[in-house]
Amino acid sequence: MRLWLGRMLAVSMLLVVTACSSVSYYTQAVVGQLSILGKRKSLDRLIADDTTNQTLRNRLQFIQSVLAFADENGLPVKGAYSAYVDTGRSYVVWNVFAAPALDVELKRFCYPIVGCLAYRGFFAEQDARDYAQSLAREGLDVYVGGVAAYSTLGWFDDPVLNTFLARSDERLASLLFHELAHRVVFVKGDTQFNESFATTVERTLLKWWLIERGQASVFDAYLADEEKRRQSIALITDARRALAEIYAADEDQSRRMAGKQLRLARLKEDYEQLEQTWGTSGPYAGWMSQPLNNAQLGTVAIYHDLVPHFEALLTQSHNLPAFLDKVRELAKESEEVRERRLTALLERS
Template sequence: MRRAARIAAILAASSLLIGALALGALCLGAGCSSVGYYAQSVRGHLDLVQRARPVAELVADEATPAALRERLALAQRLRRFAVDELQLPDTRSYRRYADLRRPAAVWNVVAAPELSLQLKTWCFAVVGCVGYRGYYDRAAADAMARQLREQGWEVLVYPVPAYSTLGKLEWLGGDPLLSTFVGWPEGELARLLFHELAHHVVYVDDDTAFNESFATAVERIGGARWLERHAGDAARAEYAALDARRRQFRALTLAARRELEAVYASDRPDDAKRAAKAELFARLRADHERLKRDAWGGFAGYDAWFARANNAALGVQAAYTEFAPAFERLFERSGGDFARFYAEVRRLADLPKAERHATLRAIP
C-alpha cells in the first residue's frame, strides 16, 4: 500500500507479541505448534526495541539529519497534544525512534474463503483471536500466504507501518516512532499516533472490529482537531487532498463490499456467485480507473490495492471502519468530552460481544 492507503492498516500485526513474550517458554516445553510464530514475534519486536534511541538524544545530536530532527520534534508535539487535548494515556510510547532500514514494521497476512468476506482468524493466548498473522520478515509472510492459497483461501499480504503493544510493554520502553512512518505528511502522522495511543485506552479480546473502529474514530476526531488548531495552511491543504481520495476510495470499496455480501448470502448456485463476483471485481477496477483519471489527476497510490483486490482485501477493510461512524456519534452524544466518551467505550467493552455490536448499531 502507498502512503495514503496504509493508514487504514494501522495497528495490525504484532499485538500478539504481548502473549508471545509471556508464553513463549511455556510453548517450548509443551510442544506448542505456534512456537515458531511466537519466536519470530519475540525476536522481531526485541530487534525493533534494541534499535530505538531516545528522541531527545537524537534531536540534540548534530549528526541527526535536519529533516529527521524536525519530524521527531513534530511527533513530540503531536504526542503532547494527544495527552493534553485528547486525554489519551501518557505512556512511554513514542518517546524513542528506531530506523528499521526496511519499508514496513511487519507484513500482515489475511485470508478469506472463495465465496465469503469473513476473514480467517488465528487464536493466541492472552490476546485472543485476530484476523491476521503478522511477520517481521516478508519472506515468511509470503510463505504463509502460499500455504493458505494451497488450502483454497484468497490471501492478501500487505505492509504495516506501525503496530501497538497496547501499553503492555511499557517496561521495554513502549512503542517507538519508526522510520516506516515518521516522514508521513503531518495530518497522516497525527492520525497514526492518535490511533495507536487509542489502543492504550481500551482493547477487547476477540473483537477486532470494535478495537479498530474505536481507534479509527479517535484518529479522525483527533486529526481534525490538530489540523484545525495547530497545523499550517500547507499541511491542511495536503491533508485535504489525501483525505478526499481516501474517502472516495472507501466509498467505492464499501459499495462493492455490500454488493458482494449480498451475492454471497443469496441462494444462488456457487457458479452463479462466482460469475457475479468476477463481474463485480472487473467493474470495481474499471470504476477505480475512471476515478483515477477524472478526479485524482492520475494519482496511482491505490493501484497496487486494486491490482490485488480480492475477498481478503475487502474483508480486512471492514475490520477497521465498520463501527467508526457509530463511535463518532457516541463522541457527539458525550458532548465532545473525551473522558465521558472513553467511559462509555469502556462500558461497551464490558458487554457480551453480540450485545456490544447491537448497541453500536443502534446509536442514532
C-alpha cells in the first residue's frame, strides 16, 4: 500500500507547479483512483464466500481462467485483476477527445510522468462533458466516450470492475488481453502505438483462446463480426483520409467546412449501404447515429491504424514472446524510427 500511496503523492507534488484548472483536474484523478482502490475485494475471497451472488461468482471464476491463459502466453498478469470493485456506474471513466475543426489530427493532452496522450479522462461523466463543452467553445470538434476499463500500466494491481461483466465471454476475454498488453510496453506520448499494439495482442490471444476451448462456432462468429468491424473501419479511414485532403486544399474556410459536412454525410450513407449488404446493423450503428466530427473519427485511428503493421511483425516473429521482445525494443526508438520500421514491415508483408 505504501508504494502506491507514494506514487500518488509523487503525482500530487507535481501539481504545485501547475495552473489551478490543472490542480482541479489532477485532484479528481487522484481521488477517483483512490476511491476505486479503496473498494477492492479479493476475488478468491468473493468466490469462496457463500453469500456471493452465483452469477458474480461464475464471472469471477471465468476471469481467473482467462488470466491463467494470458499468463501461460507471456502476458504480465501478476497481481492484476486479483480483486473486484463495483463502481456503481456503467463506465469507470469518460474520455474527452478533441480536434481542430479543419484538421483530422487529435489534440494532445500532456501530463506528468506519462507524457502526452490523445484524450483527457474523467471519473465523473458531467466533468467530462463540461470540459468537452469548454473545448467546443474554443472552436474544436469534441467527442466524449465512456470507458469500461483502463490500465494503470502496472503502477497498481488493476481490479476487475463491474463494468466488465455484462460482456460476452469472448468480449470480456478480449478486454483482459488488451489491458494486460499495456503492462508489456507503454511509449510515453504515443497513444496510437500503444493502443494498436494492445489491439493486436488482444485479437491474437482471443483467437488462440477460442481455438483452445474448441469453440469453432464462436470463433467463426467472432471472425464474421471482425470482418464487419474491418469493413466499417476501412470506410472511416477512407473518410478521414479524404477529409485531410479537403482541409489541406487551397480553399477558403467556408468551402472547406462545406466539403467536410458533405464528406461526413457521405460516410453515413456509405455505412448504411454496408449494413444493407449485411442484412443487419453493424458494430458502428450507434456510433454513426451521432453527429460525426474529426474528434470522433480520430478515436478509430488510435486503436486500429497500426494494427496491420504489428500483425506483420507478429508473423515475422513466429511466436508471441519473440513478438513482445521486438515491440519492447521498438518502443525504445524515437517516434520517427518506430514509424519507419513499422511501415517497412507492412511493405514487406
